[in-house]
Amino acid sequence: MPRSRLSLNRRTLIKSGLVLGASQVIGAPFIVKSLADEPVKIGMVDPLTGVLSALAQSEVDGAKFAVAQINKKGGILxxxxxxxxxxxxxxxxxxxxxxxxxxxxxxxxxxLGDVNSGIAYAMSQVTNEKKVFHIVPGGHTDPITGTNCKWNVFRICNTTTMDANAVTPELVKKFGKKWFFITPDYAYGHTLQEAFIKALKKAGGTYEGDMLPINATDFSATLIKAKAYKPNVLLNNMGGLTQINCMKQFTQFGMQKDMALGGALFELESIKACPPDAQKGWWAMEWWWNQPNVPEVMKFVSDYRAATKNTPSARVWFGYVGVHTVRLAAEKAKSLEGPKLAKALEDLELPPDVALQPGKVRYRAGDHELMANIFVGEAHPPKSGADDVFTTATLVPGEQAAGSVADTGCKMVEPS
Structure with a gap:
C-alpha cells in the first residue's frame, strides 16, 4: 500500500475515532435527558399491618401528600x-x-422508615452498607442518632430521651414523684424507660413497672399491680393499638380516679380511638396541628384537610417532612448520591412551610437529629371539634431536651 494511502487511512481512522468520541460526548445530553424522564424513586418501609399500622399509615399519607406537592411544582432536580x-x-x-x-x-x-425502632435500626445497617441516604421519620430509640449513629441516617422524630426530658418536669410538678411504668419490651420501650428513670431519679422520685410485649392485649395483671403500688402517675408507654387497649382497660378498672395519666407519646390517632374517660393525661406531642399563630401551619392544615378530609397528626408531619427533606438536600447537593445528600443536610434549617412551627428547626450536624420543638400539654375529650383533643401548655426547644451531641454518644464516621 502506498505510504500516502496508508497515512490517509490512518488519518481517516483517527478522524473517525474523534468523530465517534465526539458523538459520544454530544450524545451525553440525550442520555441525561432520558434520565430526566426517569422518576426519583423514594422507598418507604413501615408496618402497615399490626399494632402500629395506624401510625404507619399516617406517615405514608403525609409522604404521599408531600410527593403530590413536589410533583406539581416540577419534582426533584x-x-x-x-x-x-x-x-x-x-x-x-x-x-x-x-x-x-x-x-x-x-x-x-x-x-424512609420504620415506625418500629428495632426495624429502623436494622434497616440502617442495610442502607449504610449500600451507601443509600436513609431518613427515619418515626422510630424513636436513642441509639439511631446516638451510640449507633451513621453518616447516611437522619431522624425526624425525637429521641426517647428528648421526649422524657420534655414531659418529666410537668408530671413531677403537677402530680408527684411516685410513678408506675407500663412499657413495651423492645428497643423503643427500653430506651424510653431508661430516660424517664434517669430524669425521675434526678428529681428525687421512685418507681415500679412492667415491661410487656409490643402486641400485648391483656393488661389486667399489670394494672392490678399498679393499683396496689398507688403511684401519683401511671405512664403508659405502649404504642398504637396496645396503648389504646391499655387505656380502655385502665378506665374499666376505674383507675382514672386513683392516679394521673401521662407519658411520652399519646398520639392523635390513639387519643381519638380511646373512650372519653381515657382521653386525659400530660404528654409530649412531637408536632401539633393547632398552632393559630403560625400561618404556614394554618395553610398546611387547610390544604391537607381539603385533599384528604382528615386532620394531620405528628405522624403525617413526619412523612411530609421526610419527603421534603429529600427535596431540600437534593437541591442543595445537586445530586441524589447518598454521601452528597448527607453532607448537604447537615445543619440544614427547614423552611417555615416544612418546619410548620415557630423557631429554627434544623438537622444537627453532630448526630443528624432534627432539633424541633416538643409540644408538652394535656389530652382531653374533644372541645371545639373531633380533633381538638390536646392543648399545648409549653413548647420545649429540641436543643434543650436533647442535650449536647456528646451526651448522645454519637461518634460520626464519614463514608470511605
Whole structure:
C-alpha cells in the first residue's frame, strides 16, 4: 500500500475515532435527558399491618401528600417523584428484606422508615452498607442518632430521651414523684424507660413497672399491680393499638380516679380511638396541628384537610417532612448520591412551610437529629371539634431536651 494511502487511512481512522468520541460526548445530553424522564424513586418501609399500622399509615399519607406537592411544582432536580411503599409487618426480618428489595431491585435513591425502632435500626445497617441516604421519620430509640449513629441516617422524630426530658418536669410538678411504668419490651420501650428513670431519679422520685410485649392485649395483671403500688402517675408507654387497649382497660378498672395519666407519646390517632374517660393525661406531642399563630401551619392544615378530609397528626408531619427533606438536600447537593445528600443536610434549617412551627428547626450536624420543638400539654375529650383533643401548655426547644451531641454518644464516621 502506498505510504500516502496508508497515512490517509490512518488519518481517516483517527478522524473517525474523534468523530465517534465526539458523538459520544454530544450524545451525553440525550442520555441525561432520558434520565430526566426517569422518576426519583423514594422507598418507604413501615408496618402497615399490626399494632402500629395506624401510625404507619399516617406517615405514608403525609409522604404521599408531600410527593403530590413536589410533583406539581416540577419534582426533584427536574424529575417527578415516585413513592414506593412496602409493609414491614412490624417484623425486623421482613423490614430488612423489603429494604434490600427497594434498593437492589427497585433502584430507589432514598429509604424512609420504620415506625418500629428495632426495624429502623436494622434497616440502617442495610442502607449504610449500600451507601443509600436513609431518613427515619418515626422510630424513636436513642441509639439511631446516638451510640449507633451513621453518616447516611437522619431522624425526624425525637429521641426517647428528648421526649422524657420534655414531659418529666410537668408530671413531677403537677402530680408527684411516685410513678408506675407500663412499657413495651423492645428497643423503643427500653430506651424510653431508661430516660424517664434517669430524669425521675434526678428529681428525687421512685418507681415500679412492667415491661410487656409490643402486641400485648391483656393488661389486667399489670394494672392490678399498679393499683396496689398507688403511684401519683401511671405512664403508659405502649404504642398504637396496645396503648389504646391499655387505656380502655385502665378506665374499666376505674383507675382514672386513683392516679394521673401521662407519658411520652399519646398520639392523635390513639387519643381519638380511646373512650372519653381515657382521653386525659400530660404528654409530649412531637408536632401539633393547632398552632393559630403560625400561618404556614394554618395553610398546611387547610390544604391537607381539603385533599384528604382528615386532620394531620405528628405522624403525617413526619412523612411530609421526610419527603421534603429529600427535596431540600437534593437541591442543595445537586445530586441524589447518598454521601452528597448527607453532607448537604447537615445543619440544614427547614423552611417555615416544612418546619410548620415557630423557631429554627434544623438537622444537627453532630448526630443528624432534627432539633424541633416538643409540644408538652394535656389530652382531653374533644372541645371545639373531633380533633381538638390536646392543648399545648409549653413548647420545649429540641436543643434543650436533647442535650449536647456528646451526651448522645454519637461518634460520626464519614463514608470511605
Amino acid at each position: 427536574g424529575r417527578q417523584v415516585e413513592l414506593l411503599v412496602e409493609d414491614s409487618a412490624n417484623d425486623v426480618g421482613t423490614g430488612v428484606q423489603k429494604t434490600r428489595k427497594l434498593i437492589d431491585r427497585d433502584q430507589v435513591s432514598v429509604i
